[in-house]
Amino acid sequence: MLYWRKGKEKNVHYATRQKKGLFMINERRIGKEEYAIYTGPSSPAFSPQLAGITWPFPFYEIQRSSGSCYVFEYIISGQGQIIQDQETCHVKAGDAYILRPGHYQHYWADPKDPWKKVWLNVEGSMVRHMLSDYGLDDTLVIPDLGDGSFLFSIVDMIQKDPVHCGKKLPLLLHQYISFLSDFLGHRTLGKSPALAMKNFIEENLTAPIRIDDIADSVHLSRSRCIHLFREAYGITPYNYYLSMKLELAQSMLYHTNLSIQIISERLGFPCYEHFSAFFKKQTGISPAQYRKRDVRQ
Numbered sequence: 001m002l003y004w005r006k007g008k009e010k011n012v013h014y015a016t017r018q019k020k021g022l023f024m025i026n027e028r029r030i031g032k033e034e035y036a037i038y039t040g041p042s043s044p045a046f047s048p049q050l051a052g053i054t055w056p057f058p059f060y061e062i063q064r065s066s067g068s069c070y071v072f073e074y075i076i077s078g079q080g081q082i083i084q085d086q087e088t089c090h091v092k093a094g095d096a097y098i099l100r101p102g103h104y105q106h107y108w109a110d111p112k113d114p115w116k117k118v119w120l121n122v123e124g125s126m127v128r129h130m131l132s133d134y135g136l137d138d139t140l141v142i143p144d145l146g147d148g149s150f151l152f153s154i155v156d157m158i159q160k161d162p163v164h165c166g167k168k169l170p171l172l173l174h175q176y177i178s179f180l181s182d183f184l185g186h187r188t189l190g191k192s193p194a195l196a197m198k199n200f201i202e203e204n205l206t207a208p209i210r211i212d213d214i215a216d217s218v219h220l221s222r223s224r225c226i227h228l229f230r231e232a233y234g235i236t237p238y239n240y241y242l243s244m245k246l247e248l249a250q251s252m253l254y255h256t257n258l259s260i261q262i263i264s265e266r267l268g269f270p271c272y273e274h275f276s277a278f279f280k281k282q283t284g285i286s287p288a289q290y291r292k293r294d295v296r297q
Contacts, residue, residue, distance in 0.1 A: 032057050036159040040166040045234025046124040048169055051155040054117045061108035069123040070131075071099035072176070074148035078115035082107035082140070089141045091115075096142040096180065098131070118151045122173065129232040130174055133195040134181035142180050150176035167243060170233070174198075193218045194232035197225060201241045205248050208268045211238045246282045249275075253291045260287045 035052025042048065049069055054060065056078055079092040083106040084099055091097055093115075099105050101123065109115045131137055154172055157165045200217040201209070214237045215225040229237040245267060252263045264275030264287075279287045 032060075036155055036162060038158050038162055038166070038169075040163045042124075042166065043234055044125060046126040046166075046170050047122065048158065048166065049121040049123060051120040051151070051158050052118070053155065054115070054119065056114040056116050057109060058111040058114050059109075060114055062105070064105045067099055067101045067103055067105045069101055069121045070127045071105075071119060071121055072151060072173075073097055073099075073117050073119040074145065074151050076116040076118060076148060078109060078113045080107060080109040080115045084140055087140055091141060091143075094144050094146045096145045096148070097140055098136065098142075098180075099140075118148050118155060120151055120154050120173075122169075124234070126170060126232065126234050127173070129192075129194065130177045133192040133232070134177050136177065136181060136184075139180075139184070142184060145180070145183055147179075150179060168247070171244075171247075192232070193220060193225070194228045197229055197237050198233065198240070201237060202244060205241070205245050206266060206268045208270075209241065214238065214241070242278075242282065246279070249279060249287070250290065253287055260291070263287070 032055045033052050034055070035050050037050055038048035040048075053076075060080075074096045075091055075093050077093045079090065082089050082091055082097055082099070084103050089097070099107075131139075150172065154169065154176075157168060157172065196218050197214050200214060204213075211222055211226070215222045218225060220228070226236050229235070229240070233240065235243070249263065249267055252258060252266070253260070256263075258266075260275070261272050264272045267275065269275040269278065276286055279285075279290070283290060285293075
């Protein structure tokens, strides 16, 4: 469900600068927004909050004494100004920017050409690790990106399934951050052992890999690789491998007409029975039952 945010909410105040003047509380907002609320499970590692679209409004303005979450925004049209601590930037259509928790933030639309933007608010140590892994620790603005599709996909995902989309959101955000890094020309793959393990897992989803294989890929002990991966992504590397393998299996079952036997072979299972047992353990139903369900993942 999408909600309209307009008027007054708890701890969030709306007004026009002309009538009220500037004032500081924990957060001050002025504007019109259509947004979706994530209501599924969360953790200190990854906790989505809201995602939505801000419509053009001449007096749009947000001011926070200290942001509580990571804010990813993309300007669809129009322009505005952003300030984070002592850094001030002008942003325009096609630009993206990233605001970080714990910093003073003040941003507003140009009154003559107010922006329309798509955005995501998310908390968690996993986001910090992702940005660090891709060399975006200190990046505020990504100029001339020209692509807001990842953020639109996140808004759509939360809108359609606000309770159960939590397992897919980290992967989509990871892809977006990787896209931003590639666009800026950063090449930091291999800098982080956790990221190297993540890449190894994603490149070998159709292989029957073990935790020892993952540890060997970065020349670390089992215990060390588990510790580093869990610290970065909030999950053990082997459980991440299983979750990604399950997601691939679900996609193949829903989007293709391949037999379950062929799918099990392509996913690297020794036989149909092993695949069926794995799938039922993860989901509570068999692959055949899942395929019959009229739900879109």
